[in-house]
Amino acid sequence: MYQYDPYDHQIITQRIAQFRGQTERYLSGELKAEEFLPLRLQNGLYVQRLAPMLRINVPYGMINSTQLRRLARITRDYDKGYAHITTRQNIQLNWPDLADVPDILAELAEVEMHATQSSGNCIRNTTSDQLAGVAVEEEIDPRPYCEIIRQWSTLHPEFAFLPRKFKIAVTGSNSDRAAINVHDIGLRVIKNEQGEIGFRVIVGGGLGRTPVIGSLVREFLPEKDLLTYLDAILRVYNLLGRRDNKYKARIKILVKALGVEKFAELVEAEWAHLANGEATLTQTEIDRCKNFFTEPAYVTIDDNAAQAEVDAIAADNIAFEKWLSRNLCGHKVPGYAAVVLALKPTGVAPGDVTDRQLEIIADLADKYSFGEARTTHDQNIVLAEVKKSELFSLWQEAKAAGFATPNIGTLTDVICCPGGDFCSLANAKSIPIAEAIQRRFDDMDYVYDLGDIDLNISGCMNACGHHHVGHIGILGVDKKGKEFYQIQLGGDSSENTALGKVLGPAFGETEIPDIIAGILNVFVENRHDGEQFVETYNRIGLAPYKERAYAK
Amino acid sequence: MPNNTLVIKDGKITDNLWKIVSEDHSDLTQDGIILPYSLWLANQNELSQRVSEGKIGLLLEGDHNLQEQNEGIADFALIAINFPGFMDGRGFSVARLLRERYGFTGELRASGGVIRDQLCYLQRCGFSSFDLDADINIEAAVESLNDFSEGYQISVDLPTPLFRRRA
Numbered sequence: 001m002y003q004y005d006p007y008d009h010q011i012i013t014q015r016i017a018q019f020r021g022q023t024e025r026y027l028s029g030e031l032k033a034e035e036f037l038p039l040r041l042q043n044g045l046y047v048q049r050l051a052p053m054l055r056i057n058v059p060y061g062m063i064n065s066t067q068l069r070r071l072a073r074i075t076r077d078y079d080k081g082y083a084h085i086t087t088r089q090n091i092q093l094n095w096p097d098l099a100d101v102p103d104i105l106a107e108l109a110e111v112e113m114h115a116t117q118s119s120g121n122c123i124r125n126t127t128s129d130q131l132a133g134v135a136v137e138e139e140i141d142p143r144p145y146c147e148i149i150r151q152w153s154t155l156h157p158e159f160a161f162l163p164r165k166f167k168i169a170v171t172g173s174n175s176d177r178a179a180i181n182v183h184d185i186g187l188r189v190i191k192n193e194q195g196e197i198g199f200r201v202i203v204g205g206g207l208g209r210t211p212v213i214g215s216l217v218r219e220f221l222p223e224k225d226l227l228t229y230l231d232a233i234l235r236v237y238n239l240l241g242r243r244d245n246k247y248k249a250r251i252k253i254l255v256k257a258l259g260v261e262k263f264a265e266l267v268e269a270e271w272a273h274l275a276n277g278e279a280t281l282t283q284t285e286i287d288r289c290k291n292f293f294t295e296p297a298y299v300t301i302d303d304n305a306a307q308a309e310v311d312a313i314a315a316d317n318i319a320f321e322k323w324l325s326r327n328l329c330g331h332k333v334p335g336y337a338a339v340v341l342a343l344k345p346t347g348v349a350p351g352d353v354t355d356r357q358l359e360i361i362a363d364l365a366d367k368y369s370f371g372e373a374r375t376t377h378d379q380n381i382v383l384a385e386v387k388k389s390e391l392f393s394l395w396q397e398a399k400a401a402g403f404a405t406p407n408i409g410t411l412t413d414v415i416c417c418p419g420g421d422f423c424s425l426a427n428a429k430s431i432p433i434a435e436a437i438q439r440r441f442d443d444m445d446y447v448y449d450l451g452d453i454d455l456n457i458s459g460c461m462n463a464c465g466h467h468h469v470g471h472i473g474i475l476g477v478d479k480k481g482k483e484f485y486q487i488q489l490g491g492d493s494s495e496n497t498a499l500g501k502v503l504g505p506a507f508g509e510t511e512i513p514d515i516i517a518g519i520l521n522v523f524v525e526n527r528h529d530g531e532q533f534v535e536t537y538n539r540i541g542l543a544p545y546k547e548r549a550y551a552k
Numbered sequence: 553m554p555n556n557t558l559v560i561k562d563g564k565i566t567d568n569l570w571k572i573v574s575e576d577h578s579d580l581t582q583d584g585i586i587l588p589y590s591l592w593l594a595n596q597n598e599l600s601q602r603v604s605e606g607k608i609g610l611l612l613e614g615d616h617n618l619q620e621q622n623e624g625i626a627d628f629a630l631i632a633i634n635f636p637g638f639m640d641g642r643g644f645s646v647a648r649l650l651r652e653r654y655g656f657t658g659e660l661r662a663s664g665g666v667i668r669d670q671l672c673y674l675q676r677c678g679f680s681s682f683d684l685d686a687d688i689n690i691e692a693a694v695e696s697l698n699d700f701s702e703g704y705q706i707s708v709d710l711p712t713p714l715f716r717r718r719a
């Protein structure tokens with residue numbers, strides 16, 4: 001993992017001192033609320049429906065046990081003893097006191113964490129693949145580049161007041177777990193035919209009110225040119241992006257308005273001035289960052305023997321076997337596996353963790369995974385480096401701590417934004433919908449039989465729950481002051497990115513479980529052997545689902 | 553337009569020797585006036601001598617297209633960039649372009665809606681003077697220029713990125 005040097009510490013320390021001063025000026029009435037607003041947002045502080053909310057960056061999802069323990073302590077000392085994993089791999093506190101935030105930030109800085117630019121019209125935390133560095137099919141580890149982008153974007157003097165927020169995602173795999181096609185900039189680290197590393201650059205994707213799949217702007221950008229090219233894109237956006245209407249201010253609207261060819265032409269023209277300048281990455285810097293993400297001290301393991309041992313235990317233990325089948329991911333090193341700790345048992349708001357659980361995750365990370373963990377955009381935790389021989393003992397501990405719900409990737413592994421229970425922008429609640437669905441579909445055998453289903457819920461069109469790219473998406477809408485839910489089908493956040501299609505008129509809250517049941521029945525009745533939900537949908541289209549949902 | 557009697561210049565509070573005038577300003581013989589781009593364009597010939605003597609300043613808006621309208625821009629002693637509101641960040645890019653691409657070395661002034669908390673970023677983008685809204689406490693504001701002593705990126709005042717300076 002990346003480790004701060006004195007420069008990183010100095011920058012973040014000065015940032016906290018600056019924000020402490022701003023908070024004091026605000027509390028004393030010297031700084032106007034509308035001026036404090038963007039300043040506090042750029043330090044992670046929202047004011048929500050019930051209380052302030054502090055969003056803490058987890059850079060590209062990487063977190064270590066020391067940081068987890070510190071977060072646990074912070075939730076106890078400054079909050080109500082729990083935190084929330086967001087759909088962008090960050091961690092939120094729901095109840096901090098505004099006046100305490102500078103102290104919280106100082107505590108975070110001690111463990112090399114910050115909340116800089118986790119909100120506001122600026123470059124946000126860069127997200128990535130939760131299996132970065134271990135995925136079997138990964139071509140190149142994206143994390144060194146994520147860190148390079150983190151530093152470049154942190155307190156970038158030119159781009160702190162963009163037309164709107166700006167999100168960058170990076171992956172080095174063909175299986176896209178970072179949803180790069182629905183980000184303002186999506187980067188796929190690739191190797192060209194000469195074996196040189198570079199990036200495929202996708203711009204102008206995004207969810208929200210106007211969901212758009214990003215456009216390819218450059219097929220191959222050499223790695224040394226990463227920052228100058230990002231500067232060029234951001235400058236074009238900063239100068240030309242719309243500022244008159246916040247719903248038309250994202251870069252996706254600019255790319256659409258200009259057309260991607262014209263947009264790319266402007267970026268290239270700007271880049272022609274910046275390329276090969278001082279901001280061009282040096283091999284020394286690339287190597288320095290790569291050195292933070294070298295392989296941990298793996299031991300040599302006979303994979304077949306290790307697997308046979310696991311299989312033998314699983315043969316006698318159905319619960320363990322189910323867990324293995326859903327909560328495990330392959331690993332590029334023989335004898336190892338990546339394990340997903342499930343944060344969505346029924347009855348708990350998806351992504352919520354208690355202080356005690358954070359500490360248990362830290363302990364498990366120390367014991368089983370070289371002291372590191374990752375947050376995932378589907379609001380779970382990954383321990384990426386677990387020996388197969390230790391899976392059974394990890395499972396037992398995870399189970400005791402409530403992390404072993406064997407539902408990863410299934411219907412009940414719901415992605416869900418905080419919604420109307422917390423968020424002041426919400427049209428409707430989202431957490432109770434997730435719970436109603438989890439309760440209705442509590443027969444795990446049925447859920448397993450359904451296979452892979454992404455069910456995503458957002459409480460309004462800002463789409464923090466990524467409902468457009470759920471195989472089943474649920475969107476809270478407001479109809480004459482009442483909460484209703486629109487259903488979309490066929491979205492996909494993977495490398496086969498697709499935006500869901502609206503099924504039809506919205507439903508009332510109590511109807512949702514039945515409607516979902518009907519949709520699942522259509523799938524089960526129509527699927528071919530081995531077909532997943534989204535594949536059946538792609539083959540038969542929306543009509544049969546619609547017919548069932550609105551049948552009189 | 554603020555046109556305050558005091559401005560921050562090169563890190564210090566000093567008298568404001570300049571005045572922004574409006575598009576319909578008629579007396580162009582005054583010294584120390586800052587003209588909107590259109591007004592200057594319309595009177596370019598008769599003003600060019602006084603521009604090169606450092607007596608006329610230029611006012612640019614955030615949407616000014618420097619690529620197409622940059623002729624003679626480096627000759628001004630002062631260019632002011634107008635910020636219609638502090639959330640409008642276009643001026644940050646315009647400033648860097650003036651400094652890094654169009655050879656402007658004179659006084660670069662941020663004028664209007666910027667707030668104290670942006671001064672450090674503005675300075676990094678090449679601004680050397682600030683004519684802030686009148687209700688801002690300028691003595692306190694000047695301290696914010698020093699909020700940060702280090703930055704990761706290249707900028708006008710720090711043309712080498714941190715990664716090339718790291719030991």
Ligand code: SF4
Pocket residue numbers: 417418419420423424425426427458459460461462463464465
């Ligand atoms: S989708 Fe809407 S309701 Fe949900 S967290 Fe985002 S803004 Fe709030």
